[in-house]
Amino acid sequence: MHWPFIRNLPREFHIDFVRLAPAAAVLSALLIVGSIGSFVVQGLNFGIDFRGGTLLEVQAKGVAPLAELRRALPAAGAHDAQVQAFGSPDSAMLRFRTEHENVQEAQAVKEHLAARFPDMQFKRMEVVGPKVSGELMTSGFMALGIALLLMLAYIWFRFQLQFGLGAVVAVFHDVILTLGLLSVTQIEFSMTSIAALLTVIGYSMNEKVITFDRLRENLRKYKTAPLREVINRSENERLSRTLITGSTAILALAGAIFLGGPVLFPLVSTMVFGIIIGTYSSIYVALPIILLWGVKRGDEPAEPLKPANVRP
Amino acid sequence: MMKLSRWKVTATLLSVIFGILFSLPNVLPQSTLDALPGVFPKQKLNLGLDLQGGSSLLLEVDTNALRAEKLTNLIEDVRKTLREEQIPFTDLATVDGEVSVRITDPGQLGQAANLLRKAVGTALPGAAGGRDVNLSTPGDQRIRIAFVPEALNTEASAAVAQSIEIIRRRVDELGTREPTILRQGVNRIIVQAPGESDPQRLRDVIGKTAKLTFQMVDDSVSAQEAAAGRVPPGSVLMQGDEKEGGIYLVRRRALVDGGMLTDAQMRFDQQTGQPVVTFRFNGQGARRFGDATSQNVGKMFAIVLDGKVISAPRIINPITGGSGQITGNFTEQTANDLAVLLRAGALPAPLEVIEQRTVGAELGADAVRSGAISLAIGGVAIIVFIVLAYGLFGTFAALALVTNVLLIIALMSMTQATLTFPGIAGLILTLAVAVDANVLIYERVRDEAHGGRTPIMALETGYRRALVSIIDANITSAISALIMFQFGSGPIRGFAWTLLIGVITSVFTAVIITQVLIGWWFRRVKPKTLPIE
Numbered sequence: 001m002h003w004p005f006i007r008n009l010p011r012e013f014h015i016d017f018v019r020l021a022p023a024a025a026v027l028s029a030l031l032i033v034g035s036i037g038s039f040v041v042q043g044l045n046f047g048i049d050f051r052g053g054t055l056l057e058v059q060a061k062g063v064a065p066l067a068e069l070r071r072a073l074p075a076a077g078a079h080d081a082q083v084q085a086f087g088s089p090d091s092a093m094l095r096f097r098t099e100h101e102n103v104q105e106a107q108a109v110k111e112h113l114a115a116r117f118p119d120m121q122f123k124r125m126e127v128v129g130p131k132v133s134g135e136l137m138t139s140g141f142m143a144l145g146i147a148l149l150l151m152l153a154y155i156w157f158r159f160q161l162q163f164g165l166g167a168v169v170a171v172f173h174d175v176i177l178t179l180g181l182l183s184v185t186q187i188e189f190s191m192t193s194i195a196a197l198l199t200v201i202g203y204s205m206n207e208k209v210i211t212f213d214r215l216r217e218n219l220r221k222y223k224t225a226p227l228r229e230v231i232n233r234s235e236n237e238r239l240s241r242t243l244i245t246g247s248t249a250i251l252a253l254a255g256a257i258f259l260g261g262p263v264l265f266p267l268v269s270t271m272v273f274g275i276i277i278g279t280y281s282s283i284y285v286a287l288p289i290i291l292l293w294g295v296k297r298g299d300e301p302a303e304p305l306k307p308a309n310v311r312p
Numbered sequence: 313m314m315k316l317s318r319w320k321v322t323a324t325l326l327s328v329i330f331g332i333l334f335s336l337p338n339v340l341p342q343s344t345l346d347a348l349p350g351v352f353p354k355q356k357l358n359l360g361l362d363l364q365g366g367s368s369l370l371l372e373v374d375t376n377a378l379r380a381e382k383l384t385n386l387i388e389d390v391r392k393t394l395r396e397e398q399i400p401f402t403d404l405a406t407v408d409g410e411v412s413v414r415i416t417d418p419g420q421l422g423q424a425a426n427l428l429r430k431a432v433g434t435a436l437p438g439a440a441g442g443r444d445v446n447l448s449t450p451g452d453q454r455i456r457i458a459f460v461p462e463a464l465n466t467e468a469s470a471a472v473a474q475s476i477e478i479i480r481r482r483v484d485e486l487g488t489r490e491p492t493i494l495r496q497g498v499n500r501i502i503v504q505a506p507g508e509s510d511p512q513r514l515r516d517v518i519g520k521t522a523k524l525t526f527q528m529v530d531d532s533v534s535a536q537e538a539a540a541g542r543v544p545p546g547s548v549l550m551q552g553d554e555k556e557g558g559i560y561l562v563r564r565r566a567l568v569d570g571g572m573l574t575d576a577q578m579r580f581d582q583q584t585g586q587p588v589v590t591f592r593f594n595g596q597g598a599r600r601f602g603d604a605t606s607q608n609v610g611k612m613f614a615i616v617l618d619g620k621v622i623s624a625p626r627i628i629n630p631i632t633g634g635s636g637q638i639t640g641n642f643t644e645q646t647a648n649d650l651a652v653l654l655r656a657g658a659l660p661a662p663l664e665v666i667e668q669r670t671v672g673a674e675l676g677a678d679a680v681r682s683g684a685i686s687l688a689i690g691g692v693a694i695i696v697f698i699v700l701a702y703g704l705f706g707t708f709a710a711l712a713l714v715t716n717v718l719l720i721i722a723l724m725s726m727t728q729a730t731l732t733f734p735g736i737a738g739l740i741l742t743l744a745v746a747v748d749a750n751v752l753i754y755e756r757v758r759d760e761a762h763g764g765r766t767p768i769m770a771l772e773t774g775y776r777r778a779l780v781s782i783i784d785a786n787i788t789s790a791i792s793a794l795i796m797f798q799f800g801s802g803p804i805r806g807f808a809w810t811l812l813i814g815v816i817t818s819v820f821t822a823v824i825i826t827q828v829l830i831g832w833w834f835r836r837v838k839p840k841t842l843p844i845e
Contacts, residue, residue, distance in 0.1 A: 005700050006754075124669075125668070127668040127669075142799060151792075195734055195800065195804045195808070198795065202791075202811075217777075240758075248698065254690075255693065264683070264737055
């Protein structure tokens with residue numbers, strides 16, 4: 001082994017990234033169909049931020065009496081009650097609604113439970129009224145949409161329209177797959193998930209920009225080489241960076257996944273998934289779209305859609 | 313580029329000093345902090361409720377109640393105006409949020425409309441017609457009067473501003489630790505009280521409207537007769553409060569309301585020695601109250617609090633000076649309470665709690681602990697990885713990263729931005745992306761060096777070329793952070809702000825500070841090859 005370790009990486013890679021693109025396209029298509037399928041079948045597990053209602057986090061002395069809580073809640077005036085273990089075995093998360101969905105009723109339920117389970121501690125209580133939850137939902141998804149549009153505009157401004165579209169399609173792909181993951185795992189979808197999604201979008205866009213920067217530079221450098229070859233060359237040149245940055249980011253978040261507790265876990269695991277999928281989609285969604293569409297190169301006409309036979 | 317320009321060195325040194333100085337208050341014990349001279353920065357990180365525990369209430373001003381009250385007053389204005397001019401009318405009522413009245417004599421319709429046009433409503437600059445009401449004659453001898461949309465918006469907006477002020481005064485009396493009271497959107501108020509684990513008390517204090525009005529007592533029929541079913545139009549039956557008891561027949565129209573008071577104090581009456589509440593009106597209130605009391609000497613008016621009569625004194629003399637006193641069945645305590653209530657003022661409209669979040673202090677402490685451990689593990693993982701990968705250059709990047717963390721903490725402390733639990737995850741990702749900038753630079757430098765450039769040229773070109781990608785990439789991150797900040801609420805805004813500060817400091821530390829460090833190293837060592845080649 002050489003020190004520093006970076007010296008062990010080969011100076012040049014010769015991987016034919018583009019060759020795998022059709023297989024990747026099939027994979028992506030399958031994953032997207034799967035995600036949408038999961039949406040249709042079970043949807044997202046919306047938390048109280050978006051559904052409205054009350055959330056109580058409780059801690060019992062010893063093991064949390066989940067079954068008894070389940071029985072006690074309807075008696076206390078709670079509708080639609082869900083009780084589940086949360087983090088450690090002595091903790092539970094209760095979610096419920098009340099008749100008029102107001103704070104006073106939720107407070108009454110809490111007091112009823114406090115009287116029934118005197119040893120239990122109430123560590124967190126959140127009540128979100130129906131009006132607020134509707135607005136949070138709208139503003140959350142609006143934020144996602146606007147973020148995508150602004151980034152499209154920025155990339156269009158800095159590169160060409162094809163790049164912008166390639167980037168946005170790729171980021172869309174990432175968003176759908178991330179939502180798909182949240183739907184399949186039924187991780188609670190809260191305002192924090194929107195933040196996680198926006199971070200995933202930010203990271204993924206970041207990847208696209210760096211991919212495109214290298215591609216644009218090489219397009220100028222190798223004016224006559226076929227697009228496919230330029231793409232392969234750019235990706236090989238960039239590979240060491242992709243590997244190092246990706247693994248750094250995942251390593252950094254690993255601590256938070258295992259030690260961040262049940263609150264951070266959904267956020268951080270979504271981020272980690274986003275980092276992986278964002279790296280993948282740069283190479284196998286954004287670039288193939290550009291390859292299919294072709295790019296303007298200097299004064300030449302746009303690159304025709306012919307398959308290149310030359311391998312690097 | 314690799315030349316050590318003076319500004320880069322200065323910026324590096326200044327940023328390190330700034331970072332240390334402004335993040336220091338977070339680790340020093342409070343006693344040391346107090347002993348330091350005043351110029352020294354003392355602000356600590358502002359932890360979100362999810363990290364320090366506390367309560368947050370989102371309140372909404374009930375604009376429907378506001379509108380209903382405006383309509384009630386408008387109806388009474390119309391009734392008074394028409395009666396004074398002796399124009400007979402019927403069917404005075406609110407219909408679809410507008411006031412509608414039918415003039416009995418078709419010949420008087422035009423006259424009535426002109427009269428009302430001048431007499432009702434108030435001037436509202438900016439509204440069509442310059443008044444806050446719109447008058448129309450839809451036929452069938454009817455006149456309809458509606459508030460222009462701006463009038464209600466102006467009213468709601470003023471109501472929110474006023475409510476914030478009143479809540480602040482009330483919460484201050486509670487002695488709650490540094491509550492934050494902020495307006496949110498058009499008709500909402502957010503109240504955050506760190507440390508308060510049971511918002512019950514907070515809600516009680518805030519939730520009381522404490523709406524005070526002065527209304528004339530209707531003496532045309534006795535309250536008992538009215539209670540038997542003969543309530544005259546324009547009047548309403550009201551209960552006396554617990555101490556007062558009884559029922560009163562009170563005119564609907566408020567002469568003056570608590571909002572027009574400028575001061576109220578508990579005093580002892582000079583003649584009787586009884587506790588009384590003295591009050592002073594503002595200009596508008598004084599005029600209205602003066603007019604009303606002049607016309608009604610010897611009659612009774614009711615002091616109404618949240619729909620209950622707290623006392624109904626008789627008007628002995630016209631009160632034209634804008635001040636007066638309320639005598640009643642007061643003890644020193646009750647007089648004082650009333651004075652406090654009058655001073656703090658009434659909420660202009662009821663407030664509804666539409667969102668409440670409470671985090672126990674213990675849970676917050678757990679979050680801080682696991683957040684800090686996660687951050688430490690993340691930071692160490694990044695540093696170990698980057699040093700292993702790039703050796704000396706990795707160490708430079710690690711030093712830049714440490715400065716970056718200091719700068720983020722310093723800026724967050726200085727701007728008093730809220731650090732939330734998700735914000736800690738954002739911080740970890742920020743560090744990873746900050747290192748990405750160095751990876752991009754070093755990989756470029758390696759490319760250039762492998763391409764046959766001299767070390768100095770490789771560094772020069774590597775930094776210059778990588779900079780374009782770094783800026784582009786970080787602008788997209790900044791866009792997503794800004795959007796989160798704009799649309800997010802509570803914890804998300806904290807998360808977004810952390811990301812945004814991180815983007816700025818990351819670019820600076822990853823590009824400038826490593827450059828200075830490498831520059832210094834280069835000057836001393838004058839290497840033939842780079843350690844990462």
